[in-house]
Amino acid sequence: MATSGDLEKAAGVLRAGGLVAFPTETVYGLGANAEDPAAVARVFQAKGRPSDHPLIVHIGGPEQLGDWVEDVPATARLLAGRFWPGALTLVLRRGTRVPREATGGLETVAVRVPDHPVALALLSAFGGGVAAPSANRFGSVSPTTADHVRAELGDAVDFVLDGGPCEVGVESTIVDVTGDVPSVLRPGGVTREDLEAVLGRPLAVHSTSRVRVPGQHPSHYAPRAxxxxxxxxxxxxxxxxxxxxxxxxxxxxxxxxxxxxxxxxxxxxxxxxxxxxxxxxxxxxxxxxxxxxxxxxxxxxxxxxxxxxxxxxxxxxxxxxxxx
Known part of the structure; x- marks a missing residue:
């Protein structure tokens, strides 16, 4: 399991433009400094991920959301207040702090606060946002242990933080809150029923959308078989x-x-x-x-x-x- 020394080393790797694999409650992420375009480009290279597939920016708390997006509508505040830290990603208008390399060239950005003590400790030690998809080759099965990351990505990762097995095991739910009517762009660890209970309205779930988000490729999460x-x-x-x-x-x-x-x-x-x-x-x-x-x-x-x-x-x- 990750020690305080491991966390400081990982934060240093991020500051130096390196890649850190870290645990969240959903799956392990492959993280880079969200404000460093060159570091973000290394994430895409390590995964073999198309550059137009946006990443999720992980932040340390709901109070930081306004630092990364253009504006925070009431629906976003409501969902963040109820489900963060947690397996919910919100899609909002990109703030100037976020380079387009992290958003796949889009004017929207996906943001979440992970619910894992190691991830939160890393974000605190680093002091910034971490752009991270899952720590695996593009399209393949997501990793839920540090050993999965090491076996699949090997030396492509500069440092691996071990936080044990992931508790949720599937990725975060992605909700688009850029328009008047929120919608689910990827179902995940926060259920549609829980979201609807908080919002007081039914939510559509889209298999594709005008806003590109992680996990919408036709073939994804796939084993070799x-x-x-x-x-x-x-x-x-x-x-x-x-x-x-x-x-x-x-x-x-x-x-x-x-x-x-x-x-x-x-x-x-x-x-x-x-x-x-x-x-x-x-x-x-x-x-x-x-x-x-x-x-x-x-x-x-x-x-x-x-x-x-x-x-x-x-x-x-x-x-x-x-x-x-």
Whole structure:
């Protein structure tokens, strides 16, 4: 686990224009000084991330929001006051402090306050904003432990802060508050139901939007194995057919079928609790890769609560892969 000496070293790396991987409650981030365009460019290079895909600027507290955005509308103040620190990212008009390199060239910026003691301690020690996507290669499974980061990015990261396993396990919810009507651009660790309870109105959830944000690429959060989605009652039969066709099949077995014999190379039983499923999802996909599966059969959970975010990640994991 990270020590005070580790935190000071990490803050020094950020000041020098280096990259630091750090834990949040959602996933591990790959951070750079948000005000240093050259350092931000290194993040894109390390991940192999297209330069027009914006990053999230992590700040130390809600009171700092006005330092990074052009204005803070009432809806943003309400959501920040209720959910920060936490797994909620707000999209607002970019302030002059934020270089366009961090926003993918957009005039909007995504901002959040992470709910993790190590992340908050790093932000305090550094004294500025940290621009960070997830600490993995672009499009692949997000890391939820420091070992995941080291295994995937290696020497591309100047320093890794170990804060233990991430508690939430899927990325933050992104809400666009630039217009009159807020909307969810990416479901995540804060549920739509909780947001609606605070706002007192229903929220639309968009798979694409006029505002580019992290996690909207058709193929994202994907293991090396190809992911096939079927109805829950079809998972066992689909796995058997694929195994008989010569695939090394991995299965995310729905909790309703726990204990049912499955003909497959590897089986991971999905937790009944959506909190536990979200926390374990990326680790399970990595485990199936580690065990040599070339195809993963899974089904979508009910799309309520955290199930909405899990379904979003699985759909993108099953999306069309980039060629080359």
């Amino acid at each position: 190809r992911v096939v989605l079927v109805e829950p009652e079809q998972v066992v039969a689909e796995a058997r057919l694929a195994q008989e066709s010569g695939h090394r099949v991995g299965v995310l077995l729905p909790s309703a079928f726990a204990g049912v014999p499955v003909r497959a190379h590897a089986v991971v039983e999905v937790p009944r609790s959506m909190d536990a499923y979200a926390r374990e999802l990326y680790g399970s996909l990595r485990e199936l890769d580690r065990r040599g599966c070339d195809l993963v059969v899974a089904s979508l959970p009910e799309e309520e609560g955290l199930g909405l975010a899990i379904a979003n990640r699985l759909r993108r994991a099953a999306g069309p892969r980039r060629s080359g």
